Amino acid sequence: MPIALDPVAKPVDHLAEFGADDAPALILRDRTLTYQDLRQGIAALAAWLQAKVPQEGARVASWAAKGELTCLLPLAAARAGLVYVPINPLLKHAQVAHILADSGAVLLIGNAARLATLADDDVPEPCEVVEEQAIRAAIDRQAPGLPPSVRDPGELAALLYTSGSTGRPKGVMLSHANLWLGAVSVAHYLELEADDVVLAVLPLSFDYGQNQLLSIWRAGGCAVPLDYLTPRDVIKACARHGVTTLAAVPPLWVQLVEQPWPDEAVAAMRRLTNSGGALTVDLVTRLRALFPAARLFPMYGLTEAFRSTYLDPALVGSHPTSMGRAIPFAEVQVIGDHGGETQANEEGELVHCGPLVALGYWQDPQRTAERFRPAPPSSTYGGTAVWSGDRVRRDGEGLLYFVGRRDAMIKSAGNRISPQEVEDAARATGLVAEAVAIGVPDARLGQAVHLVVRAAPAAVDAEEALPAVLARELPNFMRPQQIHWRAAMPLNPNGKIDRAALEADLRA
Template sequence: MPQPPDPDPRPLDHLAERGRADAPALVLKDRTLSHGDLRTRVAQLAGWLAERIPKKGAHVASWAAKGELTCLLPLAAPRAGLVHVPINPLLKRAQAAHILADSGSVLLIANEARLASLESGDIPASCETLSEGSLWDDVAQSDAALPPSDADPDALAAILYTSGSTGRPKGVMLSHANLWLGAVSVAHYLKLSADDVTLAVLPLSFDYGQNQLLSTWYAGGCVTPLDYLFPRDVVKACARHGVTTLAAVPPLWVQLSELDWPGDATAAMRRLTNSGGALTPDLVRALRADFADADIYAMYGLTEAFRSTYLDPGLIDANPASMGTAIPFAEILVVADDGTVPGAGEEGELVHCGPLVAQGYWQDAERTAERFKPAPAASRYGGTAVWSGDRVKRDADGLLYFVGRRDAMIKSSGNRISPLEIEEAALASGLVAEACALGVPDAKLGHAVHLVVRPADDTPMEDPALAKKLARQLPNFMQPQVIHWRQSMPLNPNGKIDRTALMQEIAA
């Protein structure tokens, strides 16, 4: 496939100017915005933000379900010269409080229920709060509106928080260029067009989820956001809106493949996309049975470089486990431990080079230095590359295959989970003296979260209060599927909890 026609990055907010003015751009619960409406609303919201927060480069956070606010802020905040910090609406107050403090956000916009969940000390003194409804009332009373910006494409546009294998969530710094070129690349290889309708079921705080908006609007198409309660809601929405593009992660695809798909829900479908874990041969066959005329795109990505690879749909039946090859604007190298490029079939670390590489982690020079390093000598781009920590190999035809991870990251239902966050919540309960969170392979979830704990002196074994406390402190996708109680923890020669031994015991 040839490279996209316009590789030069532009200010991100120019995506609002792409579509035909009278064509639909965003289907909300109570109305549909045309691309002309999108331009007007982004200009108004950006103008209000610039009046409210005159300091350029300040950070504004959002913590709300999918709607006009969360869909427009990714464009309106950068147009106002601000940096958007979206908080996953599935997170609870402890995680939101960390992101607010770490990001230095000066304004949090959220719905009333989420604002009410925050406790004293959760909101930094320098951060104001505003309810989602009040914001639109204020915008309606403001005469301010900003035209498309002339921002430097290398300027910071967003900070997306992602969990690592250790420590609290870290903020990945993304420029206008990162996000613009990501939208161009995906729109190009997915062959999106102005008559496409994308059902946005993934969280917009997730790079894969946010790109549902950006790539569709780059192509001049329409986005229908959906916060679904049950997988059946996705089927109904596809039928109701004539959806042509559906993106999901493997656990959701498993659930969707178990449902009956009526003809009116599949008739318009042109493409299915997957990231956040591999598709199995059985799942590919199931999707093919339900969506005979749709292309199936298997993809691999990491927030630190947006997306790295995709598999041509024509190859997926013969190579269902492959990650494919580099997306447009990305250079993907397999690098051996000695720094050389290994031959076909030999394992190495996936290294992503090129203009999609993020600017590092917000206020975290140590972890930035661990992942963002000079590109290997074999790179044609040079500059800074992301060293993913993922082990891959390339076959004789140039197709990439995932081998494993170096770290202890848990990936469940498409979410990247830090074991330390779960362990800290367990220890904070006061019921346990030691805790170790593990990701155990699971056919539906990718990884199921298992928590191994040693009770505190005054805590009985199998105390049900622990699960109840974790349910209040952690989002649903972080909840342990199983809690294992132990009188003692195995230790390695360094005196640390032996994760490998626990994993072998639990997975046996």
């Protein structure tokens, strides 16, 4: 049975209360925590945090691999009245220093190897650095822990720093209600059950990654955190733990479908979920063939509003490129340049309204005012909405389709070109596995279309054949002026293709 859609939010640490005492909640490398262990661990860690950092609302950061502490910290910090700041373990010291300074963190928890890379001036005063092994030794699980919190669900619970395409990362302020309702919503539409096992391969500093823990715990199921080095690690973990739910971003899916999957890694799989970029028609076809019994959930989201849409798996075959419809607790509108709702198949900006909308950007009123603005008059929820900057259209059936970002559209010889349309055409040839279209400044055209691609593993003479195929498939103004071949695409810390790095490389 799907999780009940109760719209009443609670403090986020209450999400640990749903599983049966002896049911597995968290499978670590060396042991398994039951829900009773989970609750005791959160209570003990929260008590330690409150004693260490008694200031209500202080920021506590972590910079470590996936383990017991990093999984328990979001709920333990909230219970202690603190604001949790997860830092992606793939970031380097300069980015860590920025996040610590910007958030005003008073405590940084990390593993010894990472903390050793920090210089004295990377850690601002009065931030204290504590190695995670020392915390494990200091926590007394036998002593009375801190009980579940009683606080306003609208209070700030976490800062998630988005990598962004330009500038330094900015902290998105998430409330208890944002995290709680996001967990309830996802657990409901994915129809998660108490016997589900989620393989958490995505960074816990990524809203999509963190929600894997929160939504499965809302369902009373089990999470398996995994820091993988190769796609084979993911496949082995699926087989070892009988994984029923696997979430990934497109670059990881591309790598996974190129690998052989033994029957024992596929047998238990019930659902696949995707966000962080659109799936291609070819990738959808390959995933459905590889996992014939699993339901595929394409999704769209942004950190400022958590998740906006998902496509019903029953519609994936007939509408493989659609973003779907709004998830529970989200209201999605398409607002045209005229300021009103668009008609069917008319392009407009995606505007997200409702209780999943974040509180804004941490200590950045200017950028908050640019993105978080009053909801359109047609909104049922009203209040503040996230104006995404993403261009979408809604078809006659109410299904949404991504067109492109307003600031990513390529303007060439007076033509507005969607990068995704060029990328889709390149991938549809079967000659490339990944493609990124970029507008490069050009004295004659304004911007010239450049295409960065990685060849498909089985492609023959791809470098010679691709220009001719694209010449057949694309109008003159959309054809790439130049195609750049890469053995591998650069990835950002969330596992997405790093478009900003590619742009910088091409414009250098």
